[in-house]
Amino acid sequence: xxxxxxxxxxxxxxxxxxxxxxxxxxxxxxxxxxxxxxxxxxxxxxxxxxxxxxxxxxxxxxxxxxxxxxxxxxxxxxxxxxxxxxxxxxxxxxxxxxxxxxxxxxxxxxxxxxxxxxxxxxxxxxxxxxxxxxxxxxxxxxxxxxxxxxxxxxxxxxxxxxxxxxxxxxxxxxxxxxxxxxxxxxxxxxxxxxxxxxxxxxxxxxxxxxxxxxxxxxxxxxxxxxxxxxxxxxxxxxxxxxxxxxxxxxxxxxxxxxxxxxxxxxxxxxxxxxxxxxxxxxxxxxxxxxxxxxxxxxxxxxxxxxxxxxxxxxxxxxxxxxxxxxxxxxxxxxxxxxxxxxxxxxxxxxxxxxxxxxxxxxxxxxxxxxxxxxxxxxxxxxxxxxxxxxxxxxxxxxxxxxxxxxxxxxxxxxxxxxxxxxxxxxxxxxxxxxxxxxxxxxxxxxxxxxxxxxxxxxxxxxxxxxxxxxxxxxxxxxxxxxxxxxxxxxxxxxxxxxxxxxxxxxxxxxxxxxxxxxxxxxxxxxxxxxxxxxxxxxxxxxxxxx
Amino acid sequence: xxxxxxxxxxxxxxxxxxxxxxxxxxxxxxxxxxxxxxxxxxxxxxxxxxxxxxxxxxxxxxxxxxxxxxxxxxxxxxxxxxxxxxxxxxxxxxxxxxxxxxxxxxxxxxxxxxxxxxxxxxxxxxxxxxxxxxxxxxxxxxxxxxxxxxxxxxxxxxxxxxxxxxxxxxxxxxxxxxxxxxxxxxxxxxxxxxxxxxxxxxxxxxxxxxxxxxxxxxxxxxxxxxxxxxxxxxxxxxxxxxxxxxxxxxxxxxxxxxxxxxxxxxxxxxxxxxxxxxxxxxxxxxxxxxxxxxxxxxxxxxxxxxxxxxxxxxxxxxxxxxxxxxxxxxxxxxxxxxxxxxxxxxxxxxxxxxxxxxxxxxxxxxx
Numbered sequence: 001x002x003x004x005x006x007x008x009x010x011x012x013x014x015x016x017x018x019x020x021x022x023x024x025x026x027x028x029x030x031x032x033x034x035x036x037x038x039x040x041x042x043x044x045x046x047x048x049x050x051x052x053x054x055x056x057x058x059x060x061x062x063x064x065x066x067x068x069x070x071x072x073x074x075x076x077x078x079x080x081x082x083x084x085x086x087x088x089x090x091x092x093x094x095x096x097x098x099x100x101x102x103x104x105x106x107x108x109x110x111x112x113x114x115x116x117x118x119x120x121x122x123x124x125x126x127x128x129x130x131x132x133x134x135x136x137x138x139x140x141x142x143x144x145x146x147x148x149x150x151x152x153x154x155x156x157x158x159x160x161x162x163x164x165x166x167x168x169x170x171x172x173x174x175x176x177x178x179x180x181x182x183x184x185x186x187x188x189x190x191x192x193x194x195x196x197x198x199x200x201x202x203x204x205x206x207x208x209x210x211x212x213x214x215x216x217x218x219x220x221x222x223x224x225x226x227x228x229x230x231x232x233x234x235x236x237x238x239x240x241x242x243x244x245x246x247x248x249x250x251x252x253x254x255x256x257x258x259x260x261x262x263x264x265x266x267x268x269x270x271x272x273x274x275x276x277x278x279x280x281x282x283x284x285x286x287x288x289x290x291x292x293x294x295x296x297x298x299x300x301x302x303x304x305x306x307x308x309x310x311x312x313x314x315x316x317x318x319x320x321x322x323x324x325x326x327x328x329x330x331x332x333x334x335x336x337x338x339x340x341x342x343x344x345x346x347x348x349x350x351x352x353x354x355x356x357x358x359x360x361x362x363x364x365x366x367x368x369x370x371x372x373x374x375x376x377x378x379x380x381x382x383x384x385x386x387x388x389x390x391x392x393x394x395x396x397x398x399x400x401x402x403x404x405x406x407x408x409x410x411x412x413x414x415x416x417x418x419x420x421x422x423x424x425x426x427x428x429x430x431x432x433x434x435x436x437x438x439x440x441x442x443x444x445x446x447x448x449x450x451x452x453x454x455x456x457x458x459x460x461x462x463x464x465x466x467x468x469x470x471x472x473x474x475x476x477x478x479x480x481x482x483x484x485x486x487x488x489x490x491x492x493x494x495x496x497x498x499x500x501x502x503x504x505x506x507x508x509x510x511x512x513x514x515x516x517x518x519x520x521x522x523x524x525x526x527x528x529x530x531x532x533x534x535x536x537x538x539x540x541x542x543x544x545x546x
Numbered sequence: 547x548x549x550x551x552x553x554x555x556x557x558x559x560x561x562x563x564x565x566x567x568x569x570x571x572x573x574x575x576x577x578x579x580x581x582x583x584x585x586x587x588x589x590x591x592x593x594x595x596x597x598x599x600x601x602x603x604x605x606x607x608x609x610x611x612x613x614x615x616x617x618x619x620x621x622x623x624x625x626x627x628x629x630x631x632x633x634x635x636x637x638x639x640x641x642x643x644x645x646x647x648x649x650x651x652x653x654x655x656x657x658x659x660x661x662x663x664x665x666x667x668x669x670x671x672x673x674x675x676x677x678x679x680x681x682x683x684x685x686x687x688x689x690x691x692x693x694x695x696x697x698x699x700x701x702x703x704x705x706x707x708x709x710x711x712x713x714x715x716x717x718x719x720x721x722x723x724x725x726x727x728x729x730x731x732x733x734x735x736x737x738x739x740x741x742x743x744x745x746x747x748x749x750x751x752x753x754x755x756x757x758x759x760x761x762x763x764x765x766x767x768x769x770x771x772x773x774x775x776x777x778x779x780x781x782x783x784x785x786x787x788x789x790x791x792x793x794x795x796x797x798x799x800x801x802x803x804x805x806x807x808x809x810x811x812x813x814x815x816x817x818x819x820x821x822x823x824x825x826x827x828x829x830x831x832x833x834x835x836x837x838x839x840x841x842x843x844x845x846x847x848x849x850x851x852x853x854x855x856x857x858x859x860x861x862x863x864x865x866x867x868x869x870x871x872x873x874x875x876x877x878x879x880x881x882x883x884x885x886x887x888x889x890x891x892x893x894x895x896x897x898x899x900x901x902x903x904x905x906x907x908x909x910x911x912x913x
Contacts, residue, residue, distance in 0.1 A: 050908040112772070117779040118806035135785045141771035222733040222771040222913060232735055234638070237901055238662060318803045322609075388642045395646065494635055498601060498627040498648070509607040509630060514773040514795065517804060 011458065014356035021349050022368050025375045025426055027386065029251070035241060036248025044242045047233065051224070052249070059225040059253065062146055062218075063208045069151040070207045073300060074158025075200055079188050080293050082166040083174070085284040087294045092301060093163075094538035099304035100156040100480070101530030103487035105216025106507060106523045107153045108146075109516045110308040112220075113315070115140050120311070141221040149217050152304040154207045157480070161203035161438065164476055165196045168442055171280045184283075198265045198441065202434050205261045209376045209430070212250060212257075215490060216508070226250045227379055240385075247382050254377035258370065309527065315520035324521055332525055335502040338417060339485040342424035343432075346481050347474055349425065350432035355462060358440045359448075369437065376430035380490030387423040387495065420495040424485050431484060432477045439473025440466075479537045483530045503529075599625045600844040603640065604653035605633035606831060610864035618851045624844045633659040633737075640668045640836060650839040651848055653695070655831040656737045658744060660692040661897020669834035672846055680853035680871045685830055685893065694830035694893070695852050696861045697868035698794045699886065700742055701826060702817040703778055709787050709815075716820045717746070717827070720788065721761025729762060730777045730786040733770040734907035738792060741829050743906060744899035748891050749824050752902060760910040762790075770913050775799060775807070782810040789814075792829075797866025797879055818886035825889040829896070830870070 040048070080086075081093050102110075113119055115138045122138060125131040140148065173195070177187040193200070218225045226249055234243035285293060353372055357365040375383070447469060451461040467474075492505050501509075503522045510519035604611070607630055615626040629636070633654035640647055640663070652663055663669050669691040677686070677693050685694030702714055720729055732739065746755040767786035777789035778796065799811035818826045833852065835845045851857055858869040862877050869876060 046905060046908065116772075116776065117783040118804065118810055122783075123806050132784070135780070135783050139768075139771075141776075219735065220772070222735070222769065224913060228735070231634075232904075234634075237904055238666075240638075385638065385642060388639065392643060392646050493631045494639060496629065496631075498629055501630065505630070512632075513607055514775050514798070517802070 011356060011360055014352060014359065014458065018353045018356040018368055021353060021429075022371050025371055025429065027390070029371075029374050029378065033248065033251070035244035036251075038241070040245060041239070041241060043233065043237050043239045044245055047229070047242060047246070051229065054224055055226045055229045055246075056249070056253070058143065058223055059212065059227075059250075061143060062150070062223075062225065063211050063253075063257070065147045066150040066154070066211050067204050067208050069147065070155040070158050071200060071204050073151065073155045074203065075162050075193070075196075077155075077159045077297060077300065078163035078166055079192055080297060081163060082169075082280055083184060083282055084290075084293055085282040086290040086297075088298065089282070089294075092294075092297045094535060095301055095305070096297065097156045097160050097479075097534050097538070098301075098527075098531050099153055100160075100483055101487075101527040101534065102153055102305070102308055103216070103489070103504065103507075103523070103526065104149055104153045104210075104214060105220065105489065105511070106312075106519070106526075107308055108140075108149045108217040108220050109511050109519065110311050110523075111140050111145075111149060113516055114307070114311050120314075143223055146217055146221050146223055150207070150211050150214070152300075154210055155300075155304070157206050157210075158200065158203040160476060160480070161206075161435070162196055162199050164472060165199035165438065165442065166192065167279060168472075169195070169280055171278045174280055199438055201261050201265045202438060205257060205373075206376075206431060206434060208257050209254065209373075212253060212377070213379055215379070226253065230379055230382070244382070247379055250379065251374075251377055254374075258373065258377075309524075312520045312524050312527070315517040316524055319517050320521060322518065328521065328525065331501055331503050331506055331522065332529065334500060335486055335504065335526070336529060338421060338424070338502065339482050341417075342421045342428070342485050343478050343482040345421065345425050346429050346432040347436070347478055349429060350436045350477065351462075351467075351470075351474075354433055354437045354440050355466065357437070358445065359458070369433070372433045373430035375426040376428070378427075380427060380488070380494075383423050383427055384491050384494035387419060387426070391419045391422075416497055417500075420492065420497070423491045423495055424488065427488070427491060428481050428484055432481050435477030435480060436470065436473050439470045439477075442473075443469045475537045479534055482533060486526055486530055598623060598844075599627055600650050600841050600848045601627045601629075601648050602651045602653060602848070603629050603631070603636040603649045603836075604651075605631060605636060605655055605659075606653055608865055610860055613864075614852065614857050614860055617857075618848060621851070622844075622847060624847065626848070637663050637666070637668065641666055645838045647836060647838050648840065649836050650841045650845040651833055652836055653831065653833040655829075656741060656896075657694075657830050657832065657893040658737060658741045658897040658900045660687070660830075660832050660834060661894050662900070663834060664689075664691045664894075665897065668837055670837045670839070670842075672835050672849070674846055674850060676850040677846075677853055680850075680858075680873075682870065682872065684890070685832075685870050687834070687894065688892070692832045692834035693849055693853065694832045694870045695849075695858075696831045696865070697828050697870055698738075698792045698830075699818065699826050699828050699868070699888075700738060700790060700792050702788050702819050703781060703791055703796065703814045704788045704817055705781050705784070706813060706815050708784075711815060711817055714788070714817045714819065716823060717742075717790070718758060718820075720790070721758045721765065723765075725765045725788070727765065727767050728787040729765045729790070730767050730780045730788075731762065731770060731790040732772065732774060732777060734904070734912040738774075738829060739907075740900050740903045741896040742790070742827050743903035744896045745827050745889055745891055747899040747902055747906075748895040749889070752906070755903075756906045756910060759906050759912055763910045763912040778814055779807075779810055782813050793868075793880070793883065794866050797877075800879060801866065816883045818884070820889070821887050825887040828868075828888050830893060831867070 077096055081089060081096070114121060116122070117135065122133060125133060139145070169192070173191060174187060177191045182190060213227060215227055215231060219228045219231070226246055230243050230246045230250070233239050233246055353368060357369045447465050448461045451465045452458070456464065487504055489504050489508055492502055493508065496502070496505060503526045507519040507522035507526065510516065510522070615628065618624065619626055629649070631639070633656060636652065636654070637659060640649060640652060643649070652669065654660060654663070664687060671690045673690065677690070681693050685697070686692070702720070704711070704714060734740070743755060743759055746758055750758070767780070774791040774795040777791045778799065780786045781789045793816060796811050796814070796816060799807045802808065820826055833849045835842060835849070839845050853871055855871060855874050858871040858874040861867050862869045862874060862880070866877065866879065868880060875881070
């Protein structure tokens with residue numbers, strides 16, 4: 001009774017703040033939603049007749065197989081690293097997040113570079129062994145190839161989120177399972193997987209959303225998906241209405257995915273009921289088993305990270321004289337600056353919303369937490385259009401306002417970084433939110449309830465109790481958002497101010513002109529900076545764990 | 547703990563800054579009357595702001611271009627500000643920004659795009675004797691809303707061992723059954739292909755153009771994939787005997803740093819099709835002054851500079867493109883492929899027929 005009472009009175013600020021952010025995210029979604037139900041024009045009929053089935057089918061095949069593959073690889077790696085001690089485990093523990101540093105479209109260009117006719121493999125076979133191979137076996141530009149690229153670049157989402165969940169499992173869970181006679185494989189399937197369902201499904205959902213939004217990989221490989229179709233219709237046919245309808249179709253796909261997630265994730269909250277969590281101590285493996293586990297983990301790391309990195313390095317050596325100059329330092333600075341500002345804002349907003357949705361239950365909060373992830377479902381270019389429209393009218397408003405006071409009217413917002421950062425927040429809030437929501441779910445409500453019962457306000461509790469407990473989730477959320485923004489392409493291309501580029505747009509610029517070799521240095525810088533922060537934050541996380 | 551308080555207060559400060567703008571967004575988002583009021587003020591504002599600048603939206607990302615911008619700055623003292631992006635995206639951005647745009651010049655690498663920019667009323671007419679003299683009439687818009695700056699030819703590239711040039715004649719011939727499973731060309735999503743088919747719609751009419759697209763789609767050695775360079779590689783690898791691609795990329799491969807790509811480019815021949823008939827398809831990069839340019843004079847000066855002999859020589863040498871200025875010679879490499887007869891159509895047609903071309907591609911299943 002008492003609890004119900006204070007929750008009503010004291011959460012108003014949180015509720016208002018959450019609703020405010022939600023409104024902002026909803027605007028572009030509503031635009032697309034409304035358009036979806038209007039009557040289609042000739043183009044739309046044409047698209048429906050000739051293309052839509054292929055688009056949806058291709059998108060569906062790619063997301064289903066990418067989801068399965070990332071889930072399998074991500075969770076198995078997370079589990080092995082959590083419960084076993086084996087050679088290079090401490091290195092692999094964080095290194096397996098590194099493939100996230102490689103943007104999927106860069107990976108696509110790189111693997112194509114390795115495998116194609118003038119790539120290192122075929123060239124070696126040809127020049128050293130005089131072997132001509134069947135091109136079909138080396139053709140990565142197919143649906144299977146796209147699934148491969150998405151899997152090797154996106155599995156770290158599943159790995160990182162699931163591992164941080166496993167790591168915080170109490171050792172007693174594992175011990176109980178073993179006491180009941182299960183071996184490690186049993187324990188994985190019958191205990192670890194079921195209780196980490198929410199984390200796994202949440203992270204796989206992120207992967208799916210990322211794939212649905214992709215434009216770079218599928219357009220380079222020539223695969224018709226719903227998101228490549230949006231661009232084709234919008235720019236090729238100059239038909240924004242039909243493009244928005246396709247975006248609506250994409251959102252229907254996203255809804256299906258999210259609903260599926262809700263069903264699979266279920267309602268239960270899993271957290272350890274005992275007050276002291278004794279973390280799992282990894283079991284030392286020896287002999288063949290140890291090397292087997294090592295080979296699996298290191299093999300995936302090699303394919304997903306080392307091989308593309310070596311190829312990029314090779315290209316970098318071929319081109320650095322031409323490409324590397326002082327401009328690159330500026331690019332790196334630009335990239336880091338916008339990515340950190342946007343990431344901080346995202347984490348801040350995510351904290352507010354997720355704190356509110358956990359304190360308050362009910363339809364409204366459910367709605368809020370669903371909407372938060374919606375921004376992630378809109379194609380980057382659609383967000384860009386919405387944001388540019390908003391900011392232009394906002395600018396006009398400011399000019400009019402200033403003129404009333406006889407001040408020099410000036411456009412202050414358009415083509416500034418504020419616009420770009422604003423768009424990043426809408427687009428990537430989902431990633432921060434999912435992380436922090438999972439963090440809240442893990443720590444449960446009992447600490448904050450205790451704090452509240454002892455008389456502290458929600459705000460004080462939030463600062464003194466929740467935040468310190470959430471440090472891990474905040475750090476990992478920050479990494480994922482930061483790295484994602486560093487790699488982001490369509491939004492940045494579209495909204496970047498005059499004379500401002502980032503490493504990602506620079507890399508794309510070259511790659512898009514079929515000069516992938518020149519793109520290598522910018523790509524390497526993205527990878528280097530991302531890898532560096534992954535390493536730093538990993539150290540932070542480790543310290544937290546101890 | 548302290549660390550986190552610091553971080554949090556930083557976030558708060560940033561948030562405050564952001565929420566400041568966001569709340570006014572909501573007040574203003576739908577109010578069009580205010581927009582109009584603002585637009586008037588906007589023009590007053592810009593007249594006051596006499597600036598030594600020119601703002602450029604461009605989809606060309608070449609060092610050659612950047613060097614030219616620098617040279618222009620040095621010669622005129624006018625600063626060149628650049629936003630780079632894809633041509634279609636920049637056009638959409640211009641469209642959204644309307645009167646409020648800061649862009650003065652729009653540069654893109656396809657005549658279809660230029661036409662569409664004009665059609666969407668994003669450009670304005672320019673009277674310039676310099677441009678009239680430097681750029682042939684055919685490569686200019688009839689209302690002088692855009693001006694061609696460089697040319698690329700879309701040619702047939704063939705394997706020198708398996709195919710002799712005598713077997714080749716026209717684009718149309720490649721749609722015949724004898725070329726079954728021997729042709730590669732990139733996806734129909736590519737604007738060079740849209741423009742190619744658009745030119746055929748103009749020359750031979752929709753039905754024949756569709757029959758041609760159908761024939762090529764049937765003759766493809768594999769589903770379209772990759773860029774133009776990948777088509778040349780497919781020919782070198784023996785996957786196909788001929789490819790339809792731009793001369794530009796052969797030039798880039800030959801001048802590049804990758805030995806293997808050089809070999810590929812050396813092993814294929816360049817054939818200019820339709821020499822006896824309608825001529826080889828060419829496309830242009832070009833520039834126009836935006837309708838709401840705030841620095842119109844600078845913009846015109848800028849485009850004039852790009853059409854000058856000095857700048858055209860740079861385009862031709864550094865970028866393997868054909869100059870539009872007839873006083874300027876193509877590079878040695880381009881000359882080595884020989885002279886050729888160009889398609890003689892008004893390039894506006896490429897834009898006019900673009901949508902029709904996309905529909906045909908979809909109907910015949912050219913992916």
